Amino acid sequence: MSTDEWHYLATHVPVLWLVVGPCMVVLLLVGMAWLSSTGWAQRRLSGRRMTRQWPVLAHECGLTLSGWSARTSTRSADVEVVVPYWISTTAHRFGFVARFALLTGQTLEGWQQAGERIAVGWGARRVLIRQDTARSVAVTALMVDPLAQPVPLDTTPLPGLLAVPVGCRDDGSRWVLDLAAVPHWLIVGATGSGKSTLLNALVCSLAPRPVALVGIDFKGGVELAPYAPRLSRLAVDRAEALPLLRALVRLADDRRTLLRERGARSVWDLDDARRPVPVVLVVDEVAELFLDGGTGRAEASEIAGCSSAILRLAQQGRALGIHLVVCGQRVSGDLGRGVTALRAQLSGRVCLRVNDPDTARMCLSDVAIEAVHAAERLDPTRAGLAVVSDAETGWAVARGAAVTLAHARQAAEDTAGLRVPWEQLVPASGHPVAAAGVGGVPELPPHITALLTNAAAEQGAGRG
Numbered sequence: 529m530s531t532d533e534w535h536y537l538a539t540h541v542p543v544l545w546l547v548v549g550p551c552m553v554v555l556l557l558v559g560m561a562w563l564s565s566t567g568w569a570q571r572r573l574s575g576r577r578m579t580r581q582w583p584v585l586a587h588e589c590g591l592t593l594s595g596w597s598a599r600t601s602t603r604s605a606d607v608e609v610v611v612p613y614w615i616s617t618t619a620h621r622f623g624f625v626a627r628f629a630l631l632t633g634q635t636l637e638g639w640q641q642a643g644e645r646i647a648v649g650w651g652a653r654r655v656l657i658r659q660d661t662a663r664s665v666a667v668t669a670l671m672v673d674p675l676a677q678p679v680p681l682d683t684t685p686l687p688g689l690l691a692v693p694v695g696c697r698d699d700g701s702r703w704v705l706d707l708a709a710v711p712h713w714l715i716v717g718a719t720g721s722g723k724s725t726l727l728n729a730l731v732c733s734l735a736p737r738p739v740a741l742v743g744i745d746f747k748g749g750v751e752l753a754p755y756a757p758r759l760s761r762l763a764v765d766r767a768e769a770l771p772l773l774r775a776l777v778r779l780a781d782d783r784r785t786l787l788r789e790r791g792a793r794s795v796w797d798l799d800d801a802r803r804p805v806p807v808v809l810v811v812d813e814v815a816e817l818f819l820d821g822g823t824g825r826a827e828a829s830e831i832a833g834c835s836s837a838i839l840r841l842a843q844q845g846r847a848l849g850i851h852l853v854v855c856g857q858r859v860s861g862d863l864g865r866g867v868t869a870l871r872a873q874l875s876g877r878v879c880l881r882v883n884d885p886d887t888a889r890m891c892l893s894d895v896a897i898e899a900v901h902a903a904e905r906l907d908p909t910r911a912g913l914a915v916v917s918d919a920e921t922g923w924a925v926a927r928g929a930a931v932t933l934a935h936a937r938q939a940a941e942d943t944a945g946l947r948v949p950w951e952q953l954v955p956a957s958g959h960p961v962a963a964a965g966v967g968g969v970p971e972l973p974p975h976i977t978a979l980l981t982n983a984a985a986e987q988g989a990g991r992g
């Protein structure tokens with residue numbers, strides 16, 4: 529039947545509406561019942577109930593002003609209690625954020641002390657309270673656990689070339705490893721705890737950026753080989769790692785000379801065209817580096833060479849733009865003094881589920897003893913859960929994004945064009961600095977230089 533015929537029927541045969549009308553009403557009722565079954569109606573109602581009951585809760589939590597200080601004028605002697613004004617509510621995936629006006633004399637700390645009672649009053653798993661503006665606070669209520677289900681990788685761009693999203697924190701915010709803020713990281717976890725999955729997330733986030741990725745996998749390359757298309761170089765044992773690490777130490781020396789010549793303190797102070805490409809060295813199964821099989825002097829000298837080179841790299845801060853992400857199952861002192869010295873230089877810490885309390889302590893005791901206890905309590909049924917050191921709060925529980933190896937391999941293949949060739953990254957042995965490229969910086973492929981310049985401009989805009 530054509531549209532015209534339908535139109536004719538609808539306008540000239542009113543009896544048609546006797547059939548269509550009830551059908552539409554039934555559909556509407558079914559729709560409303562479905563919405564209500566999904567909890568939509570309850571959520572709206574409970575939201576309304578929350579605002580209605582806020583004065584009572586605020587009073588119980590000690591957040592109201594009463595008595596003389598609450599009087600708005602000398603005549604209004606019966607205005608005894610003033611309740612913080614509920615400014616607005618915004619829903620988010622795991623709950624909502626409510627903003628409140630601070631009353632005279634109230635502080636953020638006062639509100640934070642009332643946090644647990646507010647959470648109980650609202651039936652929230654947890655509330656987080658932070659300053660919103662000078663005169664208001666934002667109260668984030670988490671009604672569900674953000675880490676209960678595997679979390680997807682959120683790749684929405686962030687300001688900062690080296691701020692890498694890798695998962696979700698327990699307050700529902702993005703978990704970002706910021707290599708610019710904390711240059712070197714240690715990731716520890718037992719088999720099956722989620723180390724490889726976390727590396728997948730890290731590689732997926734870093735691969736599309738203009739950075740040089742280098743890999744050392746001390747256990748034969750099984751873990752890092754899938755990222756090879758994007759890696760400037762991959763070493764799969766100590767013998768291959770030694771020249772790689774020595775070349776990076778030379779690169780660090782060259783960069784230091786460059787900074788001295790330019791009178792700069794950090795590569796980030798150099799102008800965009802002269803800034804060397806940031807390097808991220810991912811080291812997996814680090815314990816293997818230090819394990820001496822007792823096969824003789826050659827092995828011992830290889831171990832000594834690798835551990836001193838990696839330590840020298842770790843001792844450089846963020847100034848040289850060479851960053852380390854070191855992973856392993858254990859990092860205990862029984863592996864030798866080298867591992868203890870290295871651990872001390874890796875100030876960013878991620879402790880996934882570990883098999884023994886000692887490993888958690890090795891990883892997190894510098895952060896906080898509460899962090900060690902939190903690591904011991906991580907739910908073993910939820911792989912990817914970790915305690916992470918955190919620039920803002922000291923430490924937090926987070927969960928790595930569930931990124932499969934296939935996904936990471938695809939990301940590495942898709943971004944293979946951004947791979948910085950090894951020969952261009954590190955000058956050949958004995959190469960004088962000045963000959964390496966413009967002003968001592970080895971020449972990079974032009975498309976990577978362009979991306980670096982854009983990233984620096986975006987970073988500048990982000991800061992502004």
Ligand SMILES: Nc1ncnc2c1ncn2[C@@H]1O[C@H](COP(=O)(O)OP(=O)(O)O)[C@@H](O)[C@H]1O
Nearest residue numbers: 678719720721722723724725911912928929930
């Ligand atoms: N962040 C995560 N979210 C959900 N599942 C995860 C996560 N990390 C790991 N897993 C699950 O645990 C399994 C083992 O993880 P994997 O990363 O291989 O551990 P590891 O490298 O520490 O041995 C994975 O196959 C995956 O099913």
Ligand SMILES: [Mg+2]
Nearest residue numbers: 720723724751
């Ligand atoms: Mg693994």
